[in-house]
Amino acid sequence: IKCENSCWSQLIVMNRTSRLRSGTVPGVGLVHAPFSLLPTRFPASFWKQACELAPIFNELVDRVSLDGKFLQGSLSRTKQVDDFTARLLEIHAKMMAVNKKEDIRLGLHRSDYMLDSETNSLLQIELNTISTSFPGLGSLVSELHRTLLNQYGEVLGLDSERIPRNWAAIQFAEALGKAWVEYNNESAVVMMIVQAEERNMYDQYWLINHLKESDGRPVAVVYFRAGYAPTDYPSEVEWSARLLIEQSSAIKCPSISYHLVGTKKIQQELAKPSVLERFLDNEEDIAKLRKCFAGLWSLDNEEIVKSAIEKPDLFVLKPQREGGGNNLYGHDLRETLIRLKNEQGEALAAYILMQRIFPRASLTQLVQGGVCFEELSISELGIFGSYLRNKDKVVINNQCGYLMRTKVSSSNEGGVAAGFAVLDSILLTDEVIIVV
Structure with a gap:
């Protein structure tokens, strides 16, 4: 099987900006996993x-x-x-x-x-x-x-x-x-x-x-x-x-x-x-x-959609995507649901609603870019x-x-x-x- 000219190829680990803490990790090339x-x-x-x-x-x-x-x-x-x-x-x-x-x-x-x-x-x-x-x-x-x-x-x-x-x-x-x-x-x-x-x-x-x-x-x-x-x-x-x-x-x-x-x-x-x-x-x-x-619901459920618009912090809006960074919460969830309701067609079918889970938080020592810091974490x-x-x-x-x-x-x-x-x-x- 050949995948010529494909984006599927392996390169070295790249340096990147942290989302956990502001700023760029010092150095060029490899960084340790947080x-x-x-x-x-x-x-x-x-x-x-x-x-x-x-x-x-x-x-x-x-x-x-x-x-x-x-x-x-x-x-x-x-x-x-x-x-x-x-x-x-x-x-x-x-x-x-x-x-x-x-x-x-x-x-x-x-x-x-x-x-x-x-x-x-x-x-x-x-x-x-x-x-x-x-x-x-x-x-x-x-x-x-x-x-x-x-x-x-x-x-x-x-x-x-x-x-x-x-x-x-x-x-x-x-x-x-x-x-x-x-x-x-x-x-x-x-x-x-x-x-x-x-x-x-x-x-x-x-x-x-x-x-x-x-x-x-x-x-x-x-x-x-x-x-x-x-x-x-x-x-x-x-x-x-x-x-x-x-x-x-x-x-x-x-x-x-x-x-x-x-x-x-x-x-x-x-x-x-x-x-x-x-x-x-x-x-x-x-x-x-x-x-x-x-709790998992399709957006055909009008009562659940209404509840999510009224209390967006109790729900998560999920598209059909993997890899992180795709879900919607809070204000973004409410605004998206309102927009989808007002649009014509099948736009609602691109998402599902899920009950939001609330884990207990505790202080944790996190290490990133060679620096240890303490944060309230879940x-x-x-x-x-x-x-x-x-x-x-x-x-x-x-x-x-x-x-x-x-x-x-x-x-x-x-x-x-x-x-x-x-x-x-x-x-x-x-x-x-x-x-x-």
């Missing part, structure tokens, strides 16, 4: 709940991906107002038309959660099925914190054994390797697709480090760390490359159908009554999923999951590590690569969140 100096406390009961959800979400993604009519139908209105989603659906429809089967399906997912202090519950923010970032650097920060507590834990009154082991990078690489084995061609390679001017190359390096590189050989597995944003397709060349990959016999991570399952609209559709029962049989698993669902837990299935059986269905991200409490967005948050790890506690 991180917290110490791990963040997290109740063990909610950690266990999040880990138990990972294999259920893995299975759900796979089953939804097989229902092409559901994906096309759920996103039919969205594609009328969102050109990017429409192009993805066009590729998906072409695969349906030729009855293209993916006998080997690989998913590397991350489900993100926050602890809501108002309801004392773990609520899902989103489910990522493409370019699930930071298994590499997230694992390193966990080990950094364990090392610091091994040396200074007695002074701080913190136990390093309370930091869960984080094997995300190794297990992601193992899943890619097992998919390569399933492909059953020893001369084939794993191809990683990345963005031009990639700032997060060293997170990807920890996966590449476990895999052999080669040129001019068959591609067994295509691993996407790009392709989730319109800017990844600046011309028809990139769209042609994406279609070529889908048409190929290579194992796609994700396939076009897995990619679509991760859209905000599908997340909202799955939260509707009786929809999960279409894909899952186990009542206990369904109950576990529903327990973590935050955290978001991502649980990685790996899933591999051949035509006969499930080969892998695991929870395989985690990502803790911490950001200043005044920030609405939470992406590390986007510049809003720092990498963190968790310190398990027996505490119960106090409902405020």
Whole structure:
């Protein structure tokens, strides 16, 4: 598979301006990933709940991906107002038309959660099925914190054994390797697709480090760390490359159908009554999923839209975009909803409304650009999951590590690569969140 003249190429990490703190990081070239100096406390009961959800979400993604009519139908209105989603659906429809089967399906997912202090519950923010970032650097920060507590834990009154082991990078690489084995061609390679001017190359390096590189050989597995944003397709060349990959016999991570399952609209559709029962049989698993669902609504719901305009701070307005920096809050949310209501056509279908989650804030030492500073912060837990299935059986269905991200409490967005948050790890506690 060749992606000539594509924007998908790997360059060095670029220096950039910080969003966490004003000013530019000194120096030229490489900068360290921002991180917290110490791990963040997290109740063990909610950690266990999040880990138990990972294999259920893995299975759900796979089953939804097989229902092409559901994906096309759920996103039919969205594609009328969102050109990017429409192009993805066009590729998906072409695969349906030729009855293209993916006998080997690989998913590397991350489900993100926050602890809501108002309801004392773990609520899902989103489910990522493409370019699930930071298994590499997230694992390193966990080990950094364990090392610091091994040396200074007695002074701080913190136990390093309370930091869960984080094997995300190794297990992601193992899943890619097992998919390569399933492909059953020893001369084939794993191809990683990345963005031009990639700032997060060293997170990807920890996966590449476990895999052999080669040129001019068959591609067994295509691993996407790009392709989730319109800017990844600046011309028809990139769209042609994406279609070529889908048409190929290579194992796609994700396939076009897995990619679509991760859209905000599908997340909202799955939260509707009786929809999960279409894909899952186990009542206990369904109950576990529903327990973590935050409020999710389409903008067809006039009462919810009215409530959001009246009380915008209780909601988040989400477009069908990944990568951070896309959601709308507060005044911007209200003004956008008013504008969309006044416009004619299907503009409302480009967004969903979500209940806003209010985590408890605490003082945290954040390190960025070699400088440590203290801020009132909130955290978001991502649980990685790996899933591999051949035509006969499930080969892998695991929870395989985690990502803790911490950001200043005044920030609405939470992406590390986007510049809003720092990498963190968790310190398990027996505490119960106090409902405020």
